[in-house]
Amino acid sequence: MSPFITNYTLPPLPYSYNALEPYISAQIMELHHDKHHQTYITNLNALLQSQAESTQASDIPTLVYLQSGIRFNAGGHINHSLFWQNLAPAQSAEAKTSAAPKLMEKIKQTWGDETKFREAFNTALLGIQGSGWGWLVKVDGGKEDRLVIMTTKDQDPVVGKGEVPIFGVDMWEHAYYLQYLNGRAAYVEKIWNVINWKTAEERYLGGREDAFKVLKASM
Numbered sequence: 074m075s076p077f078i079t080n081y082t083l084p085p086l087p088y089s090y091n092a093l094e095p096y097i098s099a100q101i102m103e104l105h106h107d108k109h110h111q112t113y114i115t116n117l118n119a120l121l122q123s124q125a126e127s128t129q130a131s132d133i134p135t136l137v138y139l140q141s142g143i144r145f146n147a148g149g150h151i152n153h154s155l156f157w158q159n160l161a162p163a164q165s166a167e168a169k170t171s172a173a174p175k176l177m178e179k180i181k182q183t184w185g186d187e188t189k190f191r192e193a194f195n196t197a198l199l200g201i202q203g204s205g206w207g208w209l210v211k212v213d214g215g216k217e218d219r220l221v222i223m224t225t226k227d228q229d230p231v232v233g234k235g236e237v238p239i240f241g242v243d244m245w246e247h248a249y250y251l252q253y254l255n256g257r258a259a260y261v262e263k264i265w266n267v268i269n270w271k272t273a274e275e276r277y278l279g280g281r282e283d284a285f286k287v288l289k290a291s292m
């Protein structure tokens with residue numbers, strides 16, 4: 074690895090593998106974190122090295138070829154780094170909506186009440202065809218920020234100008250299949266028990282730097 078190339082590392086889970094049970098099993102968490110996320114990082118580091126070498130060689134065709142792989146694997150690293158942080162043990166104070174008073178106020182203002190918000194979010198998640206993610210996103214609206222529900226395909230991240238990911242739900246099969254099989258709706262319903270509302274509140278009240286600080290820690 075060139076000393077001028079950032080070498081990303083796997084951020085540790087902020088809890089044990091079994092901390093999210095019974096809603097997400099220890100087996101899923103270990104495989105998801107140690108294998109799937111690590112693979113995105115390993116691939117990203119290799120691609121960034123190839124990019125640096127191709128830049129030095131002025132190899133434009135290779136640089137163009139590398140872009141899709143970099144986007145996919147960098148997105149995988151971004152999304153999963155956010156995901157681990159926006160989950161918490163169900164019995165913890167962080168997993169209670171009371172940990173996000175300002176965010177919940179905005180959610181109720183936007184969707185009417187918490188139940189309608191969850192229904193809208195669940196509908197978006199279950200409407201994803203193939204693999205992807207569902208996100209609650211704060212969008213800079215000039216005078217007033219607004220909340221929107223977004224879905225992204227494969228490992229595309231939420232990185233648009235003025236967009237701050239508040240929390241995301243991984244809808245790839247590797248996130249739930251070992252436990253829920255083809256029961257996507259059951260996974261979607263159960264994951265609400267382990268959403269980290271404290272982290273969501275911090276991201277809502279903060280900016281992009283706050284949301285993505287975990288990525289800087291992985292460099």
